[in-house]
Amino acid sequence: MSGGFSLSRRLVGRLTLGLSALWLIAVAGSALALRDELDEIFDSALQETAQRLLPLTIDELRDSGSDRDESRDESHNESGDEHEERAIDRPDTVLAEHEEYLIYQLRDAAGHVLLRSHDAPHEPFPVAPQRGFGEAGGLRVYGERGPRGLTLQVAEPLVHRTEAMSELFVWLAAPLLLLVPLAAGAIFWTVRGSLQPIGRLRDAIHARGGGNLAPLPDEGLPRELQAIIRDVNRLLGRLSQTLEGERAFAANSAHELRTPVAAALAQSQRLAAELRARGPEGGAPGTAKLQQRVAGLIDSLHGLSGLVEKLLQLARAEAGLGLDNAEADLLPVVRLLVDEIGRRPAGAGRLVLAPGGPERLDARLDLDAFGIALRNLIDNALRHGSADEAVTVTVGSDRSVAVVNAGPVVPPDRLAKLGTRFERAGATTSGSGLGLAIAGTILEQAGGSLELRSPASGRSDGFEARIRLP
Structure with missing residues (x-):
């Protein structure tokens, strides 16, 4: 299973990321649409405020005695400011201090400030005194013209709109912090439940092994x-x-x-x-x-x-002789073959089973197939090994069976070809050249392997054929 990926994890991750991305896109689209609507509302409020304040400021200017000719100089402008401050400071009109989101200035035709709100700057707004909207110096300004060249300009700092949009975006995106883990959990349980039939099918295939060719059940599957x-x-x-x-x-x-x-x-x-x-x-x-x-x-x-x-x-x-669904102990087969072949003239006194080793040798391998493979390896060792030295069969604790015979070292190029069909150790060597091929095929069909070495392990000569059980 190495190198693969989890389908459920991939689905959960991609669906969660997709849902989060769609949520952010929806928030961004909603914020842009709301920004246009809010700009219209704020602009309408500016215009409405200017139209409402214009007559009031003109009356206040008249009542304060600061109604001057439109061509007065800067000193008249300062006098007008003093009248405004005195009007604001009247005992019967004392107002609580507060932050104004809208500020205004009443200006004459020359642009001088006649009246202003208490948060408005002393300097004129950086927008010409005329009717309509304008932006400058971080202010959104609307001007409304009055009689005798007077202009009332109502301004709003743009930072207020920016703050409003930022808070709106944050509050729209904030639920995503709670939505992501909840959505991930819901998607995980949904995907897990939907993939349960696949998991059951996977477990059924894994449990039956490679030798069971019976039809797979399709009940309960999508x-x-x-x-x-x-x-x-x-x-x-x-x-x-x-x-x-x-x-x-x-x-x-x-x-x-x-x-x-x-x-x-x-x-x-x-x-x-x-x-x-x-x-x-x-x-x-x-x-x-x-x-x-x-x-x-x-x-x-x-x-x-x-x-x-x-x-x-x-x-x-x-044809798949080595495949078997049930585990079996192969150690009795090893002992039986060593005893049987050791009684033949070719193996008498030459075949030895090494002492020690595990008490059992369990593997999913057909007993008859394992016997055929081991018999071919032993016959090959007796035929090609030195006649005056023993052939040793060793059962290892690593679930392996090794057959070792003495004899000259097989060259690497020849060793690489051994195990193929009709390949012999030498041109004059007797035999069909099929023994190693049969053993290798049986073990490969069962999921094991056959390793060939020359010289043998721990020796300077000889030949070793080692069975690696599945």
């Missing part, structure tokens, strides 16, 4: 998965039919090929026995030469019988 399972079941059905056909062919071939070879071998041995019974003196001329030919024929039939056996083993291995 429609999208049911179509996939139906296609997979059709593929499993075809694969099962193919494997069954190959196994049937191997079984039938074993019967059809072994019988005639065995019959031919039996007839040849009978003929050799009759020739020996006649003897070289009492027989027909050329009897000795005929006996040699019959002996060669018997050797060829023995080789053919062995080759047929190897080919059938290879066919069975490629």
Whole structure:
């Protein structure tokens, strides 16, 4: 599972990020729309305030006695300011101090300030005294014209609008801090519940192993998965039919090929026995030469019988002979093969099972398949190893079985080719060249491996074939 990714995590992450992005986009769009609406409201308030204050400020200017000609000089302007301050400071009109969001100035035609609100600056607004809106110096100003060239300008600091928009955006985006974990939790539980059928299907496939080709159940799965399972079941059905056909062919071939070879071998041995019974003196001329030919024929039939056996083993291995769903203890198979082959003339006194090792050797591997693989490795070691040194079978605590024989070191280029079909250790070496290929195929089919080393581990010579169990 290394290198993969979690579908549920990817869905939760992307859906949460997508929801957050959509929320922020919606907030930004809403803020822009509200900004336009607020600008219209604020501008309308400026205009309405100016229109309401204009007659009041003119009356206040008239009552204060500061109604002057429009062409008065700067001293008149200062006199007007004093009248304004005195009007504000009247005992019967004392107002509480407060922050004004709107400030105003009443200006004459020359731009001099006649009256102003208490928060308004003494200097004229940086906008010409005329009717309409204008912006300058961080102020939004609306001017309204009155009689005799008077202009009332109502201004609002733009920072107020900026603060209002900032607070609005913050309050619109603030719920996202609570929404993200809640949405992530809701998405997680939704995705987890939706992917439960996939998890059950994964567990079912994992539990059955690679050797079970029975159809997969599709009950309780969504429609999208049911179509996939139906296609997979059709593929499993075809694969099962193919494997069954190959196994049937191997079984039938074993019967059809072994019988005639065995019959031919039996007839040849009978003929050799009759020739020996006649003897070289009492027989027909050329009897000795005929006996040699019959002996060669018997050797060829023995080789053919062995080759047929190897080919059938290879066919069975490629058909999935090594696959098994249940675990089995392979240690009794190792002991049985060492004892059986050790009683043969070729293995008598040469085959040794190393002492020690684990008490059990459990693996999901067919007992018959494991026996075929180990038998081929032992036969290969006895055939190619030094005749005067033992062949050792060692069961390791790392769930491995090693077969080691003495002999010359196999060159690296030749060692790399061993294990392929019909590849022999040397041109003059006897054997079919299939033993290592059969063992490697069986182990590969079962999920294990076959390691070949020369020199053998811990030696300066020899050959080692090590089975790594699945």
